[in-house]
Amino acid sequence: MINAAILFAMVVVGSAMLFSLTRLIKGPSAPDRILALDTLYVSTIAELILFGMFLDSSLYFEIALVIAMLGFFGTVVLSKYVIRRDIVE
Amino acid sequence: MIATLLAALIIFMLLVGAFFVFLGGFSLVKLSSFFHRIHGPTKASTLGVGSILFASVIYHTTYGSGLHPRELLITLFLFMTAPVSAHLMSRAALSLMDGRPDDPSVTPDPEAHIRDDADEIAEQRARDHERPHVE
Numbered sequence: 724m725i726n727a728a729i730l731f732a733m734v735v736v737g738s739a740m741l742f743s744l745t746r747l748i749k750g751p752s753a754p755d756r757i758l759a760l761d762t763l764y765v766s767t768i769a770e771l772i773l774f775g776m777f778l779d780s781s782l783y784f785e786i787a788l789v790i791a792m793l794g795f796f797g798t799v800v801l802s803k804y805v806i807r808r809d810i811v812e
Numbered sequence: 813m814i815a816t817l818l819a820a821l822i823i824f825m826l827l828v829g830a831f832f833v834f835l836g837g838f839s840l841v842k843l844s845s846f847f848h849r850i851h852g853p854t855k856a857s858t859l860g861v862g863s864i865l866f867a868s869v870i871y872h873t874t875y876g877s878g879l880h881p882r883e884l885l886i887t888l889f890l891f892m893t894a895p896v897s898a899h900l901m902s903r904a905a906l907s908l909m910d911g912r913p914d915d916p917s918v919t920p921d922p923e924a925h926i927r928d929d930a931d932e933i934a935e936q937r938a939r940d941h942e943r944p945h946v947e
Contacts, residue, residue, distance in 0.1 A: 724819065724823065725819055725822055725823060725871070728822070728823040728826045728827065729826065731826075731827075731830065732826045732827070732829065732830035732864070735830040735831070735833070735834045736830055736833050736834070736864075738834065738837070739833045739834045739836060739837025739838070739857075740837065741837075742837035742838055742840055742841045743837050743840050743853070745841060746840040746841060746849075750928060750929050751928035751929045751930065752846065752905070752908060752926045752927060752928035752929070753904070753908065753927075753928075754846055754901055754902075754904045754905035754908065754926065755846055755849070755928075757901055757904065758840070758846070758849060758850055758853060758901055759840060761853060761854075761897055761901070762836060762837060762840060762852075762853035762857055765833075765836075765853065765857045765858065765861055765890070765894075766833050766836070766837060766857060766861075768861055768886065768890070769829065769833050769860065769861045769864045772861075772864055772865055772868045772883070772886075773826075773864065773868075775868070776867075776868050776871050776872075779875070779876055781872065781876065781877055781880055781882075784880060784882040784883055784886065785882070787886055788882060788885065788886050788889070791886055791889050791890055791893070792889065795889075795893040795896075795897060798897040798900065798901065799896070799897060799900055801904075802897070802900035802901050802903065802904040803900070805904035805907065805908065806900075806903055806904050806907050
């Protein structure tokens with residue numbers, strides 16, 4: 724029963740990742756793409772945690788933690804780049 | 813009895829988490845402008861990941877290899893960083909917005925046009941068109 728719920732949640736989170744992928748490709752502006760990347764890494768964390776529950780392993784928490792930290796720094800750096808380029812011009 | 817209740821709690825938290833993560837992804841496709849879109853992922857997805865992590869904590873303490881504080885660390889980190897990244901992304905969008913008011917007390921129009929791919933292509937075309945004329 725729990726396994727079925729985990730599988731269902733994995734499919735739903737995967738479709739959310741597909742939605743953010745379409746926004747990442749379609750754009751149309753740079754902040755939209757940054758937001759789509761941010762959503763993509765947050766849902767990747769959820770998917771990895773679900774995968775760790777499915778395989779009954781605690782190995783995936785480290786991966787999720789690394790993705791959480793690097794994704795946050797990536798979002799901050801990309802947003803800073805968009806802001807400062809406009810200030811210099 | 814308690815095992816059944818814990819299983820029901822895990823399934824409920826998983827369903828709630830999956831629903832909110834789905835809502836965050838769907839709002840990216842459905843909503844019309846950037847300042848509407850930014851609400852979905854930064855609020856709904858964070859709550860969804862939080863409840864999925866909570867379900868994972870209960871699952872691993874009940875069936876798996878005991879309590880892992882790292883899961884709570886991920887939750888704490890996500891709940892701290894989501895507002896910061898949302899603030900920075902909306903500032904980035906604000907700096908690319910057309911007709912932004914100089915007075916900070918005036919609220920900008922959330923539906924205003926943000927510089928996008930079409931503008932970049934038009935500027936590139938204009939530059940390419942201009943260059944032989946300048947030389």
